[in-house]
Amino acid sequence: MISLEGTKSEITGPVFGHGMLNPLDNDLILNYAKPGEMPIGPRILVHGRVLDERGAGVPGALVEFWQANAGGRYRHKKETYLAAVDPNFGGVGRTITDETGYYWFKTIQPGPYPWPNGVNDWRPAHIHFSIFGHGFQQRLITQMYFEGDPLIWRCPIVKTVPDEDAIRRLVAPLDMNATIPMDMRAYKFDIVLRGRRSTFFENRPEGN
Template sequence: MTLNRNLNRRFVERDRQWHPAAYTPGYKTSVPRSPSQALVSLQTPSVSELTGPEFSRLRMGPHDNDLLLNFRDADSPGLPVGERVIMFGRVVDQFGKPVPQTLVEMWQANAGGHYRHKKDSYLAPLDPNFGGVGRCLTDDDGWYHFRTIKPGPYPWPNGINTWRPAHIHVSVMGPAISTRLITQMYFEGDPLIPICPIVQTLKDEEAVGTMIGRLDMARSRPMDALAYRFDLVVRGELQTYFENQ
């Protein structure tokens, strides 16, 4: 892995009135995680902010972006249980230009809403044929593509009866270290989206919309999988909303 040393770029400042406040008591875990001191403004970006990993030589497995196949082995030759979906989209920078050969990673719960993680105590069972993680590189026009299972919603202890909508976590590096984005894709039409305490930290419906994957019947595979398009904008005024951490 090498460094992309294009220093002739500029970044548009994030609109912090659009993104959620770090301290949002309705989302309880934001309380201990929010900064206790004012943010520091960096007027001139450093070299470390303007450079980033160059992934074109990263060795990828044949099924890294296919979660139906990438957890199979000789002892577990079956397919995952659940609704098969395609998740795809385009990664662009703050000026609408595609970001080629950048790393997109994703992780998710299985169809029952259970993560393959030792601290996940939800009563839904694990799927022996589903790992829940994937990665790919964008092509020359910024497109990425995954095949997976639609994750299930699950309860979490933010309130007495609080549920997370079905969602897929996404990490994308973008053209430099400072453009790395971690967000979530929700599924269009899910009634749990507007009542999720994390989503409610946003006060702008347009910002919420940046996190929703839109059903795309033209890209769906007949008798196989529905497709959802989820475009990602890294950095700048129109950046996709990132997780409140």
């Protein structure tokens, strides 16, 4: 199991219900920005499907996400990293999968940040995910990393994932087919709930 000791931003995520969605909940670029302003950083689209062990899409799953800003700082009262707070970026959102299990959201690519438990340990850029559905026994928590980030394989938290294949399944590849020209890059991240190719979930290590 991934140890989260000592890192409050690793355990602080949104908690929402199925009937509470707003139109901008899956647009982290706009959902906290002041009128006429935008958050700082590269704009990206993250999309994929929530799948069962047979590869079938899971409809109606609540997908929540939270992250640091482009400078690697969370919008958290007790955050100690010296990077600046972006007044136009809240870093939290949610969406519900469609009938095919598909989800998407727009955001700012998060930055890396130092991990306080080590002398020179850094967390790679990542986005936290929570997945919950009507047929779930528990909320499932995982993290998504970005293809090509050299900090992934140096991160002490990533190193606690049991095998390299499980780590690779947490890394979202660049998806040029979904990129929006002159606007944002796209990354694809499928979340497999069960089975041999299951996504690694931090709160369900015995079931991965």
